[in-house]
Amino acid sequence: MRNYDLEFLKHFSMVIAFLAAVTLGLILFAHHLNGTVQHAPDPAAKQRVLDRIAPTGEVYAGATGAAAQADALKAAAAAAASQVAYGGTTDGKTIFGNLCTGCHTSGAGGAPKLDAAGIGARVAAQGVDELVKKAISGFTGSTGVMPAKGGNPALTDEQVKATVEWMVSQSK
Template sequence: QAAAAAAAQAAAASQVAYGGTLDGQVIYNNLCTGCHTTGVANAPTLDAAHWTARIAQGVDVLHRHAIEGYTGPDGGVMPPKGGNPALTDEQVIATVDWMLSQI
């Protein structure tokens, strides 16, 4: 039973992105940077000009949009969990919080 439990735990861990890290910078550098560095699909880059109005909506809204996905009035598209469904909600929140700390 112990071996089966260990195998099940290992299998579950392999389904969580980036080893389950809650280091937002690691997740950003591996997933988010492609759009949020270049502005692809009107993704806001990490500068205050792109975030002032978004931050005014409150961090809970930003977390929800990053987790659930969002299409903005400017045609910008944020896919759910940045397009990686293996991310946990906690990982997405940690990444959004890291991004906000960089602005």
């Protein structure tokens, strides 16, 4: 090997070593800076933590607790009343026209139609009380599925009962 080749390799090795040292220095400096910077907490993550550790209930004790419990029950009843479907009406025809007609008029999904062969046959075989129970809690049969409360959980049990009774009266 010639003398100038050795000289080149010597200089090239020193440049590579210098670049490696600079790279290592930059990595260590970046690591140090990352450790000193304060990161702002993510508000969404903080809210998720607060939701997970929130208490699930309240304890009412003594006269003050009884008054607080009564207020909480009133507030819950008012909130539930505002969420009742169709304004709380128990008119079976209105509820049927807005919710049930989609399946029970066409027989979709095995739903019995409003005639003697459909609802009428089910009433004769099971009785109105059993139909009301299945309409409230839902039912999976061999021909299809009846979702609980017709798929509208905002209906009250009284509304479902009134609708089933209306449907039975129409099937005769």
